[in-house]
């Protein structure tokens with residue numbers, strides 16, 4: 050079948066002994082066969098590869114339509130030229146998996162954690178130094194995934210992924226929302242409010258800020274005393290970039306914390322690799338921010354040392370975004386006073402698809418896709434997503450960002466503030 054970009058994609062499926070081809074125009078026969086397969090619980094296989102990857106049957110009972118789709122995470126099992134191929138999990142799907150792993154409890158939530166909040170102190174060792182050994186030897190490589198999942202979850206729980214028209218959200222408001230989101234939260238066995246410090250908005254005089262930090266920090270130090278350990282904590286902040294520190298090592302500027310936080314070359318390289326998109330944005334700026342969650346220690350000098358970290362790019366009003374293109378789209382939507390959502394999980398039942406944004410003030414809610422690339426893999430994914438939106442009966446608003454097209458004209462507002470977000474945190 051020909052795709053809008055002119056390339057040809059193949060899709061041959063097998064149900065029992067029968068083969069069907071979309072290229073031959075078997076669409077109606079396929080729909081009938083899929084319905085029978087569904088009723089008889091027969092597997093639907095794609096013939097693009099050997100062994101044949103399984104497909105999932107999706108339906109919209111009220112319309113009597115049936116279609117095959119890629120299993121969640123099954124995309125890479127299909128041949129490159131197959132209609133059902135898509136590359137390994139995209140960012141959004143990775144995030145949905147991280148969020149789904151977080152347990153919702155009657156009393157709040159629990160984030161599974163491999164983070165250790167105390168580091169054993171070797172005999173004669175100074176609590177911390179800047180050569181990066183602390184970062185390399187003590188932070189499990191996956192602690193940054195825990196940090197990223199925790200940061201994304203807290204942002205979602207604080208509803209930063211929702212944009213409601215009105216005065217622009219500032220850091221002061223974001224801090225309040227994030228602090229409220231910690232309530233009832235556990236990170237492993239630790240109560241989140243006790244181990245996470247949200248860097249507040251500017252406090253004057255600065256002494257007041259130090260007092261606040263000490264009030265948070267001292268119980269952790271008391272707890273570690275006599276155990277021969279160095280306590281660690283989490284620092285949630287607006288990350289404003291890395292600069293050479295006055296005394297040599299690298300220093301990250303984090304919100305209103307005047308001393309910033311020190312990091313090793315090792316951690317800086319790691320952040321640059323893992324969060325290349327967030328760090329590619331010119332920050333600080335009015336139209337984009339980066340939120341950071343760092344695992345940190347206090348050095349004997351009293352300065353803060355980051356041991357590990359995770360970063361999330363946001364728009365100017367702190368809506369999470371997955372690319373610079375998405376920041377531009379979010380900026381347009383905010384400027385036009387639109388009510389929108391950056392969905393953090395799949396909003397549609399029986400589909401793992403996650404739109405880049407959802408316009409909540411149109412009726413029905415309109416999904417938005419920002420197409421950011423034109424690699425073969427990406428185009429295949431785009432084609433599959435377009436087909437799925439069509440099958441769902443959704444009218445997609447698209448922006449071909451990679452071609453340098455102008456931002457699209459937005460549809461009129463139908464129902465300001467009427468539609469509720471499609472995705473929300475349970476509990």
Ligand SMILES: [Zn+2]
Nearest residue numbers: 095097127131
């Ligand atoms: Zn296939």
